[in-house]
Amino acid sequence: MAVQVAVCGPSRCGERDRNLAHELGRLLAERQAVVICGGHGGVMAAVAAGARSRDGLVVGVLPGADRVGAGPDLSVAIATGLGQARNNVIVHSGDAVIVVGGSWGTLSELALAMRRGDVPVVQLGDGWRLVDAGGHEVPGVRQARTPAEALDLTGLWA
Helix, strand or coil: CCCEEEEECCCCCCHHHHHHHHHHHHHHHHCCCEEEECCCCCHHHHHHHHHHCCCCCEEEEECCCCCCCCCCCCCEEEECCCHHHHHHHHHHCCCEEEEEECCHHHHHHHHHHHHHCCCCEEEEEEECCCECCCCCECCCCEEECCHHHHHHHHCCCC
16 A cells, blocks of 8 residues: 655645645655645645646545535545544544644644654644743654655655
8 A cells, every 4th residue: 555644734825835845745746655635725735736746646635525626736535524624534544744834724733643643743844833831842743844854754765
C-alpha cells in the first residue's frame, strides 16, 4: 500500500505558505505518496497543485455533503457531510501529518494528530507554536523549515 500523508493548512494563506505547500506536494508526488487534504483553497489547493504537477494522487476530504467547491487538482473528492469533523478523517488517514501555516481549523487538525499519538506530526514554516503554562514548547510536534526537511522528519523514507 502507498504511503499516505495528510497535509493540513488554512483555506486562506500567504504566498510563503502557498509556496511551501506547493513544493511539499511536488516532493510527496515524487516519492509516490498519496496526499490527503481538505480539498479546498489555500494550503490545500497549493499542495494538490504541487502533487498533480508531478502526476501525484491527491485525495480531498470535503466538509460538505457534495463536491461543490472541490479543488481542480484533486484526483479524488470525498464528500463527507461532516463539516469540520472531517478534520478527524484527514488526520487519521495519514501515515504522517504535516501542518503548513495556521488557522483555527489547522490548530484543530494539529491537536487531533497529536492526540492520535501514533504518527509523526510536523509543523512546516510559520504557524502554531504550542507552549505550556511556563512558556516552554510542548514536545511532540517536529518543526521543519523546508518541505524536504518536513519529509525527512516524518521518518517515512528513512
